[in-house]
Amino acid sequence: MNGLMKRAAGYTDIAAALLVVMVVVMMIVPLPPLLLDFLITINISVALATVITTLYVPRALDFSAFPSLLLLTTLFRLAINISVTRLILLEGDAGHVVEAFGNFVVGGNVVVGLIIFVVLIVIQFMVITAGAGRVAEVGARFTLDAMPGKQMAIDADLNNGQITEEEARTRRDDIQREADFFGSMDGASKFVKGDAMAAIVITLINLIGGIIVGVVQQGMPFGEAAQHFSLLTVGDGLAAQIPALLISVGMGIIVTRAADTGGDLGTDLAEQLVKQRKAPMVAGAVIMAFALVPALPKIPFLVIGGAFFYLGWYLNKQAKQKEAAEVATAAQEALPAAKPAAEDPRAALNIDPLELAIGFGLVPLVDSGSGGTLLTRVSNVRRQIAAELGTVIPSVRIHDEVGLSSHEYVLRVRGAEVARGTVMAGHQLALDPGDAIGELAGIPTREPAFGLPALWIADAGRAEAEARGYTVVDAESVLVTHLTETIRSHVADLMTRQDVRQLLDGLKETNAAVVEEVVPDLLSVGEIQRVLQALLREGVSIRDLGAIVETVGDRARVTRDPLLLAEYARQALGRAIVGPHLDEESRLRAIALDPAVEQEVSESIAQTPDGEYLAMEPSRAQALVQALAAHSEEAFSLGRRPVVLCSSRIRRHLRRLLEQAVPQLSVCAYNEIAPGINVETIGVVTA
Known part of the structure; x- marks a missing residue:
C-alpha cells in the first residue's frame, strides 16, 4: 500500500490535468446516479479537508495553492450541479445523497428546505465571502504599498551583515509570493460570489423546469410534481452549498492568518486567550x-x-505556581554558577576588551523592564563610532561590581582601568554653556568626559535650569558620553590583528587588486595594523581603507616604518583630516611656527635603530608647548578651532609633544592641505 501511494505521488501533475478534463467531461456526458453519489461525497470530503488544513497552516503563504484549489473546487461543484440537473430533468432521480438531503435533512418539508438553502446562501455570500474578499483586497493593497520599504529593510540588513545573501533572497521571494497570494485571493473571492449566484439560478431552473417536465412530459399531477421535484431541487442545493460554505470558511481563515505567530489556529487562540x-x-x-x-x-x-x-x-x-517554580529554578541555577570559575583557573585568564562595571544603584539603567536604555544606547555608540572612524569596536561587557559605590562606575580597556565616574541618584547634570543667566543651587562637580565645571541639580530643578540657559543632561547620558569619549581615546588599543584581517577581507570583496598586491607581499597584517592604529590614535577615520592600503603599498618599497607610512596615508586622507577644522567659509585657522623654531625642532630629531625620537632640550620643549597652548586657548576663547601647521618632517613629533598638555589641538602638515582651502594664520610661535 505504501509503495502504491509513493508511486501515485510521483504522478500528481497528471492527476491534476485529468481532474480538469474530468470536470469538463462531467458538464457534457450524462453520469449515472451511483457515480454522482461518489462525486458528491468527494466534494464534501475535499471541502472539509480544506477547512481543516487552513486551521493548521502557520502562515497564509504555506497554503499558497489555495486560490487555484478554490477555482478547481468551484468548477467541480458546478459540474456536479449540471449533472444533477440533467438527471432531475431527464429521469426525476439524482441519486441517494441528493434524495437524503431532500428528505432526511429537512424532514421532507420543501418550505423548510428552501429557507435553509436561502440562509446558507446569505451566510456564504453576504457574510463570509464578502468579509474574506475585503480582507484579501486590503491585504493585497497594503502588501504592494509596503513592498519598497520591505525591500529596503532587507537590503539594509544585508549590507550590515545581519543576514546572508541566501536569507535576503528568501525574504525577497516571500515578499513577492505574499503580494501574489493576496492578489490571487482578491480575484478568487469573485469565484465564490459567482458560485453563490449560480446556485440560486440553478435551483430556480431545477424547481421550475422539474415541475414543467413532470406535468407536461411525464403526466404527473401538479401537486405531486411540485412535491417530488422540489425535494430533489432542495436536496441538490443543500448538497452543493454545504461544501461551498466550508470552502468559503476556509478562505476566510486563510486570509486572516497573515498576522499569526507561526502555530496552528487552535494553539494560537488557546495561548492568546489563556494569557488573559x-x-x-x-x-x-x-x-x-x-x-x-x-x-x-x-x-x-x-x-x-x-x-x-x-x-x-x-x-x-x-x-x-509557574512563576514560583521559575523563581525557584533560577535561584537554584544561580547557586552553582560561580563554581566553574573557581574550579577552572583558565576562566580567570579571559580579559574583556571593553568593560563597564557599575554599582548596584545603576543597575536600573541596564534593566529595560525598569525603563533603562543603557544597553540600547551603548549599541548606538558602537554603531556611531563605526560610522565615524571606520572600525568596529568589540562589545561592551556591562556588569555590576560589589566593590563600587552604589552610583559609581568604572571603565576598563583590556582589564586596565582607564576612567571612573560617579552620578548622583535623583539628580541631573547642569552645564553653563557661557550665556546662562544667574546661579543655580546645586553640588559643584566636573563633567567626567571633558572635565567642564558643572552642577548636580535635583530632578525637579531641570525646568528652571533650562529656563536660565543651562544645558541639562540626565545621569544615563552622562555615563554614555563618558563611555563614548573613552572609547574614542582608546580605539587604537582596541584594534587587533583579527579586526584588521576582517577589514581587509571586506575590502577584498570590492577592491581585491590592492589587497592582493600589498598583503602579504609588501606588508604584513601586523604592519598595516600599526599604521591604522597610528591614524586612529589621532582621531583619523580609516573608512577609506582602500586609499590607505594603496598609499602605504606604494611607499612600502621605500620604508616599512609604520609611523612614517601613517604620515604618507595622512597625505592621501588630507581632505578628510582638515575638513572638520574648516569654518563656514571653508577657511582653516592655523597656528604656524617660525622657520627658526621649526628648524630647531627638526634638528632635535634623533635617529635610532628603533626609529626617530624628539630629543629636544626640556626647557625649550616646555616653552614651545606653553606658547602653542597660549595661542590655542586664545583661539578657543574666540570660538575658533585652530590647528598647528608645520612640515611633515616634524608633524608627528610635535603632535606627540603636545598630546599630553593640549590634547584637543590638532597638528597638520602643509602637504595635507588640499587645493582650494584658504589658510588664515591666527598666530605664529617665534623663537
Whole structure:
C-alpha cells in the first residue's frame, strides 16, 4: 500500500490535468446516479479537508495553492450541479445523497428546505465571502504599498551583515509570493460570489423546469410534481452549498492568518486567550449575574457562568505556581554558577576588551523592564563610532561590581582601568554653556568626559535650569558620553590583528587588486595594523581603507616604518583630516611656527635603530608647548578651532609633544592641505 501511494505521488501533475478534463467531461456526458453519489461525497470530503488544513497552516503563504484549489473546487461543484440537473430533468432521480438531503435533512418539508438553502446562501455570500474578499483586497493593497520599504529593510540588513545573501533572497521571494497570494485571493473571492449566484439560478431552473417536465412530459399531477421535484431541487442545493460554505470558511481563515505567530489556529487562540486570565473570571461573574433576571432561566446561566469563573481561577492559580517554580529554578541555577570559575583557573585568564562595571544603584539603567536604555544606547555608540572612524569596536561587557559605590562606575580597556565616574541618584547634570543667566543651587562637580565645571541639580530643578540657559543632561547620558569619549581615546588599543584581517577581507570583496598586491607581499597584517592604529590614535577615520592600503603599498618599497607610512596615508586622507577644522567659509585657522623654531625642532630629531625620537632640550620643549597652548586657548576663547601647521618632517613629533598638555589641538602638515582651502594664520610661535 505504501509503495502504491509513493508511486501515485510521483504522478500528481497528471492527476491534476485529468481532474480538469474530468470536470469538463462531467458538464457534457450524462453520469449515472451511483457515480454522482461518489462525486458528491468527494466534494464534501475535499471541502472539509480544506477547512481543516487552513486551521493548521502557520502562515497564509504555506497554503499558497489555495486560490487555484478554490477555482478547481468551484468548477467541480458546478459540474456536479449540471449533472444533477440533467438527471432531475431527464429521469426525476439524482441519486441517494441528493434524495437524503431532500428528505432526511429537512424532514421532507420543501418550505423548510428552501429557507435553509436561502440562509446558507446569505451566510456564504453576504457574510463570509464578502468579509474574506475585503480582507484579501486590503491585504493585497497594503502588501504592494509596503513592498519598497520591505525591500529596503532587507537590503539594509544585508549590507550590515545581519543576514546572508541566501536569507535576503528568501525574504525577497516571500515578499513577492505574499503580494501574489493576496492578489490571487482578491480575484478568487469573485469565484465564490459567482458560485453563490449560480446556485440560486440553478435551483430556480431545477424547481421550475422539474415541475414543467413532470406535468407536461411525464403526466404527473401538479401537486405531486411540485412535491417530488422540489425535494430533489432542495436536496441538490443543500448538497452543493454545504461544501461551498466550508470552502468559503476556509478562505476566510486563510486570509486572516497573515498576522499569526507561526502555530496552528487552535494553539494560537488557546495561548492568546489563556494569557488573559482575568477575562474568564469577569465574564463568568457577569453571566451568573444574568440569573438574577426574573424572566431568564437560572440553571444554564449559573452552570455556564460558574464554568467560566472556575476556568479563570484555575488559570490564575496555574500561572502563579509557574512563576514560583521559575523563581525557584533560577535561584537554584544561580547557586552553582560561580563554581566553574573557581574550579577552572583558565576562566580567570579571559580579559574583556571593553568593560563597564557599575554599582548596584545603576543597575536600573541596564534593566529595560525598569525603563533603562543603557544597553540600547551603548549599541548606538558602537554603531556611531563605526560610522565615524571606520572600525568596529568589540562589545561592551556591562556588569555590576560589589566593590563600587552604589552610583559609581568604572571603565576598563583590556582589564586596565582607564576612567571612573560617579552620578548622583535623583539628580541631573547642569552645564553653563557661557550665556546662562544667574546661579543655580546645586553640588559643584566636573563633567567626567571633558572635565567642564558643572552642577548636580535635583530632578525637579531641570525646568528652571533650562529656563536660565543651562544645558541639562540626565545621569544615563552622562555615563554614555563618558563611555563614548573613552572609547574614542582608546580605539587604537582596541584594534587587533583579527579586526584588521576582517577589514581587509571586506575590502577584498570590492577592491581585491590592492589587497592582493600589498598583503602579504609588501606588508604584513601586523604592519598595516600599526599604521591604522597610528591614524586612529589621532582621531583619523580609516573608512577609506582602500586609499590607505594603496598609499602605504606604494611607499612600502621605500620604508616599512609604520609611523612614517601613517604620515604618507595622512597625505592621501588630507581632505578628510582638515575638513572638520574648516569654518563656514571653508577657511582653516592655523597656528604656524617660525622657520627658526621649526628648524630647531627638526634638528632635535634623533635617529635610532628603533626609529626617530624628539630629543629636544626640556626647557625649550616646555616653552614651545606653553606658547602653542597660549595661542590655542586664545583661539578657543574666540570660538575658533585652530590647528598647528608645520612640515611633515616634524608633524608627528610635535603632535606627540603636545598630546599630553593640549590634547584637543590638532597638528597638520602643509602637504595635507588640499587645493582650494584658504589658510588664515591666527598666530605664529617665534623663537
